Structures are given as structure tokens and as C-alpha cells.
Amino acid sequence: MPDKLRLTSWESLKTWLTPQVEQGRFQIVSLDIFDTLVARIDLPEHIQRQVCRQLATQVTNATPQQVFQARQQAENSLREQALQQGFDHECCFSDLVPLWIKNWVGYEDPVLMALAIELELQAETTALYIKKDVIDFLEWLKGFNLNLLAISDMYLDSQYIAQLLENLGLKQYFSAIYVSSDSKLGKHSGRLFEYIKDKQALDYQAWVHIGDNPHSDRLKACELGIQGIWLDEKDEVTRISQQRINAQMAERGGVWRGRYLAEQIRESLQVSSPKHTQKAEYFDYGREVLGIAFSTFMLGLLENLAQTKPDCIFFIARDGYLFQQMLSKTNAQYQQRYLYLSRQVIAAASVAEGLTLQQAQVAFYNPKQQGLSSIFKVYSLSHELLAPLAKKYDLHDISAPIHDWNDKRLLNWLADPEVQAIIRHTGLTHKQTLQAYLKQEGFFDYQHVAMVDIGWNGTLQHFLTKTFEQEKHYPEVSGFYFALVPKLHNDFYQHNQAEGIIYDSRRSNACERVVAEFEEVFEQGARALHGSTIGYSQDALGSWQPLLKADSAPDRAAEIRANPYVEQIQAGVLDYWQHFQKIQQLTGFTSHEILPFVYGTLERAVVYPTPQEVKLIRRLVHTEDFGHDHVLTLAxxxxxxxxxxxxxxxxxxxxxxxxxxxxxxxxxxxxxxxxxxxxxxxxxxx
Amino acid sequence: MLPHPLYLFLAAQAFCFSKARGQCFSPGLKGLIVWYSLRIKTKLFNRHYFKRIRLLWEVY
Incomplete structure (x- = not known):
């Protein structure tokens, strides 16, 4: 019997094999497939459950648990049957599927059978990845002109395994694939090795087999005279046991589900980590900090869209930009548009009926408010026409902050019919322009639309509704926000809904509030690179085009300098989103199940940042698009x-x-x- | 950077000392104990590890 070898890495395997193959001792090298050549980012049972969840959606009143039980029954009965027929305890997916579907729906439905196979292969493809150093090893082996075989104890038929290996780019290395499901003989009994020997007329002495299982891949092979090698990779063993613990904890719910998902995504990211660029630190920040928050928001958004079924989704400039990019990376089929709007243009239009005290107070929420001057800026009103009228009411310095929001001078100024007439005239002009732009973009063509933005007060939705709700074709609007704190406007009028997916102050959950503790970082991470919209103009063809803030404006110039960092952060978020979708599909977790861990991650990032993170964020600048030119320095x-x-x-x-x-x-x-x-x-x- | 469960537990204690409601990101003391015990159990009592030790013995 050959020596029972234990090697701990592909490198040591190469070192041991080199003299053996050079001397011509071995002509056949067989490798175990699962956990040796390829690994899974999720447990096999979870993959099966994911298939059952998807299948259950195809039949009315079916539950995933019923589908899973039907599968278990079919698998057990086939394995028992194989044992009774003198084979090993094995079964084959091609036999399993008809019996499974029959156990579940009562007959062999060909559509469900085809779908089950398709979903199973899809889920396996999603979960599988090639382990580190495997390609190097196979490339090295290729140079020796050996007969390479892939062997596995697995329920999937060899044709499906071949398909999976083909998808991973591994099939080309092997002359044949042998799976226990085909012959109903397994490696664990040694009978699969005997079967292959007979099939290929091989010599045991010239055969070396490598695998991760000390019993099936080493002991049983060695007992037959094959040189069995146990590939005992410590990291892999730790990874698998950690995966099992995480899966067990995920069953407890709470923060553990999100953590399980995040662990799997991390594993998936490590496998396919792109080469770092010069600004990798921003890319990493996008991936490791903002990625999970924005991805969970997108998941929540998709769940909400599936329920509310809007006719069209409008992503609002500028912070809706990243979310539109993220939606375009999904399979979801929705009509969607990007609307060049800003609080400034909508606020300007909202005073077409005059300026109320409540509207005037909106300008005072900014800590750097400058009294009437702020009101003029927020509502794009004329200083020249209105400032002289303010003097009548002792408001001589229009830039002086107004701390008493019910200041009598302000009330008197607002009550002046001449003031209101000027405001109405300006507001009406802005309203007509905005209406023409919205009409051109199809906003009034739908009965029900969704608006997606970062938050925070729902000002855009509020002003838009206030301005146009009397219009005949004004649609029902559902606003979906990353965070919603409707303290400025808590009335959303008729035919309006608004929801904060990550943070909604109306839920009164203190943990969620962490998002509002540093909202600027989320705005910076999501914003488009273009300037904010300050108005609209008609081009030569009569089409309305947005007028964006000039690049020469001091706040815009600062933004332009920070744009490369924002771009890197967004690349990181999008990379995370790709992996998030894949893993979320496998686990089936909803946004509500993931949220506790998201709050934990954000608590760490916002309340306990590392000095390195602070240095990164410092280089970003934050600007207001609400009629101010301020640049807010961060940290x-x-x-x-x-x-x-x-x-x-x-x-x-x-x-x-x-x-x-x-x-x-x-x-x-x-x-x-x-x-x-x-x-x-x-x-x-x- | 994934926050460690113990880190989350400690950070959540800030909510205990305040009037604020909600401790939703805390794994909970019980959850933390179960997590640590599972890790210790896996290291010490997992049959898989015993099997590995036995097979290591076979080799050397």
C-alpha cells in the first residue's frame, strides 16, 4: 500500500509531485472537485433551499419548506433504493428531479422539472468559485502530458458537473469527469476508483489521486494501491467550519443574518478582488463601508417597487444618480428616468401662489442662514425688487440672521401685497419652466410614479406636490428615500407616500438615527458628478435642457476637485452591489433581516471611525443645492x-x-x- | 471591515445608558455566549477535528 500522504498546500503538492512525474512514476492524476478544486460561498443545503424558494413561487400556495421536504423524501428514497440494489448510498439528479416534482405536485410536470434543473445549476454556478492556486497547479500539470481526471461524490450528473466546470473554465484541463451519481458508486467506498479503473483500463500504480477528504481521497485510494494524497489546507478547513458556525448563528435572526450575508460577500469579494488602483482607499471605503448600506437600500427599494408597482421610476438629481446606476445592474425591468431637479428649482416654482411663513422658515434651517437673503436665495427671488420693500418693515440688513422665526418684521413683510405680487410673478415663471421640463420628461404621463432620492426631508416631493397637485394629470407619487426625516414637511398631501428605507424617523428607532449623524458622507457617496440644477433653458430644437451650476462657482470648483474620489467610492459600491445581489439570492434574506447588521456597520463607521477613514473623508467637500454657495468642510x-x-x-x-x-x-x-x-x-x- | 460581534455588543451598550430606544444591532449577551461556545465547541469537540488528529497519527 502506498504511503498515506498529507500535504498542506498546492505548492507543497507541486514540490512532491515534480520528481515523481519527471521520473514517469505516474501517468494518471485525478483530482476531487468540490472543496479541492472549487469551493462554495454558501453551504450546499442553503443552495438547495434557495432553489426550493424559487420553485415555490411557481405554484399557488406552495411553501419553500414543502418543496424542500419533497426533495428530501425523493433523495432519501433513491439513496435507499441504490443501497438495496447493491450500489452505494448514491443518487442521481436526473432521477431525483421527476420524483421530487411528483412528490410535491402529484405528477411529473415537465415545466417544473426543467425549471428545477435550471435553478439548481444557476445556484451552483453562483456559489462556486475556483480556489486559490488551482489554476497555476493545473497549468503546471498540463505541461507533463498526463491523463487528468476529475472525480466527485456528488448527486449532480456528470453532464451537469461538466457544465459547471465549463462555466468556471476548468473543464479543458480534464480528459474525463467521473461522478458517483452516474455509476451509483462512491469514492468513500473505494468502488468509484475500481469503476474508473475498469472503464479506462488503468494501472493503480501509475495513478495519483488528490482530494480534501482524508477518508475518501486518501485512505480508500491507498487501500487499492493508488497514491492517495490528502490536501489538508488549514485556511480552507477554518473557512468551512466558520461558515457552518455563521450559518447556525444566522438561524437565530437579529444581527446574525446580516453578518452571515456580509461574511459571504467578503469571501466572494476576496476571490474576485480586482487589482487596486492608485485611489484604492476610496474604492475600499465604498466597498467596505457604504457598500452594504446602499445595497440594502436597493434591496429594500426593489421589495417596495415589487409591491407598489409604479409605472415609472424617477431618480432625482443628484443623489439619485448612484441608485439608478445600481438599478441598471439588476435584472429588474422598470421604466426609469433621471430627472434634473434640485430643491432650488422646485422651491422657486412652489411660490407661484405666494410665499407663506412656513415656506419662508424653510430657509432658516441652514445653520449659516442669513435672514431675508437666505429666503431670496432659496426661492430664487429678486434682491433688487424685494430688498427695498423690506426696509419698510425695519429689515434694513437683508443678510442679518433671523433667529425668531415668527419675527413680526418678517410677518409684516410677508403680509405686504406688493411683496407677494412680485413673489407670485417670479414663482409663476419658474413654475411654467419646470412644468415644461417635467412634461417633456413624461412625468405627467403616468398614473403612479416612484421617486428615488437620498432623503432627508422629502423637500422635493413636498414642493413638487404643492406646486402641481392641482394639475389634472399629476400622478400618484411614492417617494423612496435612503433616509427620511420629515420634520420640515410631515404632510405629504393626497396621493402621496414617502418612506425612508434605511432610516425613517417616524419609526422612532434610535439605532437607525446613526445615518443622520453624518448624512454628508452618504450624499457624497451617492451624488452625480455634474453640478446642481439651477434652472432650465430651451435649445434650438425647442427641447428643455437643465442649466447646471457653473464650474467656476467656488463651491462647484471644490466639488470638481473631489469628483475623482467620489467616482472611486461609487466604483467600490457598485462592485459590492454585484456580489451582494448574488449572495442575497442564495440566502433569500430580506432587507429587514439585513438591516440590524447594517446599523451596526454604520455605527462603527460613523461613531467609531479610524483616523485613516477620517483623513479620506476630509478630502471630500459638501455643498448645498438649496440656494447657498457654502462649502461644508468635513471633519x-x-x-x-x-x-x-x-x-x-x-x-x-x-x-x-x-x-x-x-x-x-x-x-x-x-x-x-x-x-x-x-x-x-x-x-x-x- | 466587518465589525466583530463583541464590538457590536459593546457599542450597543451606549444605548443602554441612555433614554434612546432600540438596541437592534446588538447580538445580545445570549447570542454572544452561543457564538463563542460554538467556536470553542468546533475547536475542541468537533468530530471532524478528532478524525484529523487520528489521521495525522496514522501519517507520523
Whole structure:
């Protein structure tokens, strides 16, 4: 009997084999397929359950559990039958499918049978990947003119295994594929080796077999005189046992489901990791931090779209840009458009009926508000015409902040009929232009539309509805937001729905609020690279084109400098999304099941960022498209010990800092951030 | 960068000390204990490991 060999890597295998094949000791090399040449990113049982879930959708009132049980029954009975006939405990997928479908629906439905096979192969293709160093090894073996065989104990027929190997680009290396399902003889009994020997008239002495199972691939082979080699890769064994633990924990629900999914995606990403570019750090940030949040949002969006069934989806500029890109990478078939809108153009149109106090107050939400000047900017009103009228009401400095939102001077100014007439005239002009653009884009052609945007107050949907709800063809609008905090506008009028998928303040869940703790990073990650829309103009053909903020504007120039970073972040998010979809399909987890882990990931990224992450985000700039030209610097400075000498000033700085947790990120242990988090959670209104 | 379950558990304690509602990303003490015990069990008592030790013995 040959020595029972245990080798721990493909490299050591190569080293051991080199003299043997050079001396001509072996002419046949056979390799086990599953967990040796290829690995799965999910457990085999999960793959089967995924097929059952998809099949169950084809028959009314069928549950995935029923379909799975029917499959188990069919498989067990075929395996028992094989044993009784003197074969090994094996079964074949081609025999299994008719019996499975018959057990489930009562007869052999050819459509369901074909679908079951197709889904099973699809799921396996999704889950399988070639293990590291395998291609190098096979390429090396190819140079020796040996007879290469692929062998597996598996229920799929050899034709399907061949198809899977073909998809992975591995089939070309092998002269034949032998699977236990064909002969109903397995490696675990040694009888599959005997069968192959007879079939190919092989000599055991000239045969070396390599596999990950010490019993089937080494012991049984060696007992026959084949040189069996146990490929015992420590990383692979750890990976599989970790996968099992994660799967077991996922059954508990809560944060564990999302974690299981994220672990699998990480594995999948590691396998197909693209080569890093110069700005890989932004790419990685997009992939590792924002990827799971935006992908879960997209999953939630798809679930909502399947329920609400809108006639068309409008992605709103600029932060809806990434979401449209992500939707285009799915198989979903929806009519979709990208609308060049901004809060500025919609707000300008919304005053066609005059400016109310509530509308005027919207301009004061910005911490850097400049009183009337902010109102003029937000609603694109004329300084020249309106400023002189303000003087009548003691509003001499139009740039002075108005801290009392019910200031009598402001109320009197708003009550002036001359003021309102000017506002109405300007508003009507803006409304007519916007209406023409929306009409051209088909917004009024549908009965029910979905609007997708990052959030936060639903201002666009609010103003759009307020401006056009009296129009005869105004559609029913469902707004889907990454985060929704409708504190400015909590009334969405008739025929309107709005939902925050990742964060909705109406759900009153404190964990979700982490998104609003640093909303700028999500906006930056999702925004389009073009400038914000400031109006519309007609071209020579009469078509309405958006007018974008000039590149020379100071805030736009800062944005342009940050565009390459944003582009890299989005490339990372899109890469993550591709893997997310694949794994989510295998696990079948819904967005609600994944969300707890997403909140955990965001809590880590927002509240406990690493100094490296803070340095990256610092290079991004944030601008407002609400009539302001401000550039918001992100994470401007670190905490210094001398700040303790002027705590009041430091506290004031913390209150206006967009990312207050970044200030302490360089301090070890994260205790400072933990304390600040407790303080914030204490202070925040429920 | 995947947050470790223990890290999530500790971070979620900030919610315990506050009035804020919701601890949804915490794996929970029980979940954490089960997770650690599964890992220890896999390392110590998994039959697969015993089999590996036996087969290693065969080789050397």
C-alpha cells in the first residue's frame, strides 16, 4: 500500500509531485472537485433551499419548506433504493428531479422539472468559485502530458458537473469527469476508483489521486494501491467550519443574518478582488463601508417597487444618480428616468401662489442662514425688487440672521401685497419652466410614479406636490428615500407616500438615527458628478435642457476637485452591489433581516471611525443645492488636549461640526467616542 | 471591515445608558455566549477535528 500522504498546500503538492512525474512514476492524476478544486460561498443545503424558494413561487400556495421536504423524501428514497440494489448510498439528479416534482405536485410536470434543473445549476454556478492556486497547479500539470481526471461524490450528473466546470473554465484541463451519481458508486467506498479503473483500463500504480477528504481521497485510494494524497489546507478547513458556525448563528435572526450575508460577500469579494488602483482607499471605503448600506437600500427599494408597482421610476438629481446606476445592474425591468431637479428649482416654482411663513422658515434651517437673503436665495427671488420693500418693515440688513422665526418684521413683510405680487410673478415663471421640463420628461404621463432620492426631508416631493397637485394629470407619487426625516414637511398631501428605507424617523428607532449623524458622507457617496440644477433653458430644437451650476462657482470648483474620489467610492459600491445581489439570492434574506447588521456597520463607521477613514473623508467637500454657495468642510480638526482649557468654545465647535465623532477618532480605545455617543443619545429628542 | 460581534455588543451598550430606544444591532449577551461556545465547541469537540488528529497519527 502506498504511503498515506498529507500535504498542506498546492505548492507543497507541486514540490512532491515534480520528481515523481519527471521520473514517469505516474501517468494518471485525478483530482476531487468540490472543496479541492472549487469551493462554495454558501453551504450546499442553503443552495438547495434557495432553489426550493424559487420553485415555490411557481405554484399557488406552495411553501419553500414543502418543496424542500419533497426533495428530501425523493433523495432519501433513491439513496435507499441504490443501497438495496447493491450500489452505494448514491443518487442521481436526473432521477431525483421527476420524483421530487411528483412528490410535491402529484405528477411529473415537465415545466417544473426543467425549471428545477435550471435553478439548481444557476445556484451552483453562483456559489462556486475556483480556489486559490488551482489554476497555476493545473497549468503546471498540463505541461507533463498526463491523463487528468476529475472525480466527485456528488448527486449532480456528470453532464451537469461538466457544465459547471465549463462555466468556471476548468473543464479543458480534464480528459474525463467521473461522478458517483452516474455509476451509483462512491469514492468513500473505494468502488468509484475500481469503476474508473475498469472503464479506462488503468494501472493503480501509475495513478495519483488528490482530494480534501482524508477518508475518501486518501485512505480508500491507498487501500487499492493508488497514491492517495490528502490536501489538508488549514485556511480552507477554518473557512468551512466558520461558515457552518455563521450559518447556525444566522438561524437565530437579529444581527446574525446580516453578518452571515456580509461574511459571504467578503469571501466572494476576496476571490474576485480586482487589482487596486492608485485611489484604492476610496474604492475600499465604498466597498467596505457604504457598500452594504446602499445595497440594502436597493434591496429594500426593489421589495417596495415589487409591491407598489409604479409605472415609472424617477431618480432625482443628484443623489439619485448612484441608485439608478445600481438599478441598471439588476435584472429588474422598470421604466426609469433621471430627472434634473434640485430643491432650488422646485422651491422657486412652489411660490407661484405666494410665499407663506412656513415656506419662508424653510430657509432658516441652514445653520449659516442669513435672514431675508437666505429666503431670496432659496426661492430664487429678486434682491433688487424685494430688498427695498423690506426696509419698510425695519429689515434694513437683508443678510442679518433671523433667529425668531415668527419675527413680526418678517410677518409684516410677508403680509405686504406688493411683496407677494412680485413673489407670485417670479414663482409663476419658474413654475411654467419646470412644468415644461417635467412634461417633456413624461412625468405627467403616468398614473403612479416612484421617486428615488437620498432623503432627508422629502423637500422635493413636498414642493413638487404643492406646486402641481392641482394639475389634472399629476400622478400618484411614492417617494423612496435612503433616509427620511420629515420634520420640515410631515404632510405629504393626497396621493402621496414617502418612506425612508434605511432610516425613517417616524419609526422612532434610535439605532437607525446613526445615518443622520453624518448624512454628508452618504450624499457624497451617492451624488452625480455634474453640478446642481439651477434652472432650465430651451435649445434650438425647442427641447428643455437643465442649466447646471457653473464650474467656476467656488463651491462647484471644490466639488470638481473631489469628483475623482467620489467616482472611486461609487466604483467600490457598485462592485459590492454585484456580489451582494448574488449572495442575497442564495440566502433569500430580506432587507429587514439585513438591516440590524447594517446599523451596526454604520455605527462603527460613523461613531467609531479610524483616523485613516477620517483623513479620506476630509478630502471630500459638501455643498448645498438649496440656494447657498457654502462649502461644508468635513471633519475639520482633531481634538487637542488644550481644548480642555476652553471647554465652552470646544463644545460650540462640536455642535456645528458635521462629523463630531471624527474629532476624537485619533484617541485610542474609542472610549471618548463611546462617552460622546452616550451624551448625544441622552440629549437627543425622541 | 466587518465589525466583530463583541464590538457590536459593546457599542450597543451606549444605548443602554441612555433614554434612546432600540438596541437592534446588538447580538445580545445570549447570542454572544452561543457564538463563542460554538467556536470553542468546533475547536475542541468537533468530530471532524478528532478524525484529523487520528489521521495525522496514522501519517507520523
Amino acid at each position: 475639520e480638526r482633531w481634538f487637542q488636549w488644550r481644548d480642555l482649557l476652553s471647554p465652552k468654545r470646544f463644545w460650540q465647535y462640536l455642535q456645528v461640526e458635521a462629523w463630531r465623532y471624527a474629532v476624537f477618532s485619533h484617541l485610542p480605545t474609542g472610549i471618548a467616542n463611546f462617552a460622546l455617543r452616550i451624551a448625544y443619545l441622552h440629549a437627543v429628542k425622541k
